Amino acid sequence: MKYAIDEAKLSGQDIPVGCVIVQNGKIIASAHNEREKNNDISAHAEILAIKKAARQLNNWRLDDCSLYVTLEPCPMCAWAISNSRIKEVYFGSYDLKYGALGSKINLAQISNTKPKIFGGIMEKECNELINNYFSELRK
Amino acid sequence: MKYAIDEAKLSGQDIPVGCVIVQNGKIIASAHNEREKNNDISAHAEILAIKKAARQLNNWRLDDCSLYVTLEPCPMCAWAISNSRIKEVYFGSYDLKYGALGSKINLAQISNTKPKIFGGIMEKECNELINNYFSELRK
Numbered sequence: 001m002k003y004a005i006d007e008a009k010l011s012g013q014d015i016p017v018g019c020v021i022v023q024n025g026k027i028i029a030s031a032h033n034e035r036e037k038n039n040d041i042s043a044h045a046e047i048l049a050i051k052k053a054a055r056q057l058n059n060w061r062l063d064d065c066s067l068y069v070t071l072e073p074c075p076m077c078a079w080a081i082s083n084s085r086i087k088e089v090y091f092g093s094y095d096l097k098y099g100a101l102g103s104k105i106n107l108a109q110i111s112n113t114k115p116k117i118f119g120g121i122m123e124k125e126c127n128e129l130i131n132n133y134f135s136e137l138r139k
Numbered sequence: 140m141k142y143a144i145d146e147a148k149l150s151g152q153d154i155p156v157g158c159v160i161v162q163n164g165k166i167i168a169s170a171h172n173e174r175e176k177n178n179d180i181s182a183h184a185e186i187l188a189i190k191k192a193a194r195q196l197n198n199w200r201l202d203d204c205s206l207y208v209t210l211e212p213c214p215m216c217a218w219a220i221s222n223s224r225i226k227e228v229y230f231g232s233y234d235l236k237y238g239a240l241g242s243k244i245n246l247a248q249i250s251n252t253k254p255k256i257f258g259g260i261m262e263k264e265c266n267e268l269i270n271n272y273f274s275e276l277r278k
Contacts, residue, residue, distance in 0.1 A: 041199045041223045042186050051179055060180045075239075075246050076218035083215070084180050100214075104249055107214050110237070 001092060001122040004068045007032045007045070008129050016129045019045035019069040021053040021062065021086070028065070029053035045069060046077035050084050062086045070126040072099035072119060075107055082111035090118045092126025140231060140261040143207045146171045146184070147268050155268045158184035158208040160192040160201065160225070167204070168192035184208060185216035189223050201225045209265040211238035211258060214246055221250035229257045231265025 008018030010032045017033040031048035035041060046069055054060040066088040067081060073091065078100035081089060089101060100107045101117045108114045147157030149171045156172040170187035174180060185208055193199040205227040206220060212230065217239035220228060228240060239246045240256045247253045 035199065039193055039197065039199050040190055041193065041219050042181055042190060047181050051181060054178055054180065058178065060174065060178050074218060074222075075249075076215045076222070079213060079215035079218075079239075080180050098249070100218075105244070110214075110243060 001068050001070070001090060001126075003027060003030065004070050004092070005122065005125055005129065008070045008126075011045075012037060016133050017045040017069065017071045019049040019067065021049050021065050021067050023053075023057075023062075023065045028056045042076065044074065044077050046073055047080055050080055050086075054084075060084060066090065067115075068121070070129055071095055072103055073101055074098045075100040075105070078107040079111070081115060082108055082113050085113045086115050088116045088118070090121045092120070092122050093130060094119055094123075140207050140209070140229060140265070142166060142169065143209050143231070144261065144264055144268065147209045147265075150184075151176060155272050156184045156208065156210045158188040158206065160188050160204050160206050162192075162196075162201075162204045167195045181215065183213065183216050185212055186219055189219055189225075193223070199223060205229065206254075207260070209268055210234055211240055211242055213237045214239040214244070217246040218250070220254060221247055221252050224252045225254050227255045227257070229260045231259070231261050232269060233258055233262070 003020045004018040008016040014033040014036045020030040029049045029052035034043040062084045068090045070092040072095040142159045143157040147155040153172040159169040168188045168191035173182040201223045207229045209231040211234040
C-alpha cells in the first residue's frame with residue numbers, strides 16, 4: 001500500500017488515488033487517477049493499472065494478481081476489478097458515498113468472480129491524502 | 140438504435156454490443172465491444188464511445204448528450220455513463236444477470252447524476268444480435 005500511496009501523490013490536479021497490481025510478490029503495474037489530465041471519465045487509477053497489467057501479461061485475466069488502491073473502488077472500478085478476476089483487493093480509505101466493495105454497495109456480490117476484499121489498510125495515511133487535497137482546494 | 144445495431148455487427152469475435160452517442164440530433168461517437176480484440180476489460184462499447192465523445196467535445200462532461208446501446212449497461216458502464224452526466228440512455232436488450240440500469244440493480248439511483256433511462260428499444264433486433272452470436276458459438 002505504501003507504493004500505492006506514492007503513486008497517488010503523482011495525481012497532480014486530479015483527486016489523489018493510487019493503485020498497484022502485484023503478481024507473485026512483484027509489482028507488475030501501477031497508475032494514478034488521470035481523469036482531468038486525460039479528460040477521460042474512465043481514467044481512474046484502478047482501470048489504468050488493470051489495462052497496464054493486462055498488456056504486461058498479454059491477458060485480461062488477472063487471476064493470480066492482487067490489487068492495492070488507496071481509496072475504495074467506485075462501481076465502475078469495482079466491476080472492472082471483479083471482471084478481471086483479480087483474486088484479492090486491498091483498499092485504504094472507505095468511501096461511504098460511492099464505495100462499491102462494501103461501503104455503499106458490494107458489487108462483488110453480484111459478480112461471477114468474487115475477489116477477497118480487505119478494507120482500511122493504512123487507512124490513516126490514505127485518508128490524509130484525500131483530506132489534504134480537499135483542504136488545499138478549499139483555500 | 141439502428142446505428143448502434145450496425146455498430147454492434149462490427150464486434151467480430153467479441154460479444155456484439157454497439158453504442159452511439161448523440162448530441163443535437165447528430166452522432167458524435169460510435170463504438171463496439173472490443174474486449175477480446177484489445178485484450179482490455181474496459182473496452183466495452185459504452186466506455187469506448189464515451190471516450191471518443193469526450194475527445195470530440197474536448198470535455199468529459201457530456202451533459203447534453205444521449206447514449207444508445209444495444210444491451211443494458213453493466214455496472215462498469217452504467218457508472219461511467221452516470222459520471223459522464225449523459226442525460227438520456229436508450230438500451231435494447233435487458234440484461235437480467237448483470238444489467239445495472241434497472242434489471243439486476245440500478246446504479247443511477249446512487250449516482251449524483253441520474254440519466255433518464257429507456258429500456259427495450261428495438262428489443263427484438265437487439266436480442267437477435269446476442270442470440271445469434273451464442274448460437275454460432277455453440278455450433
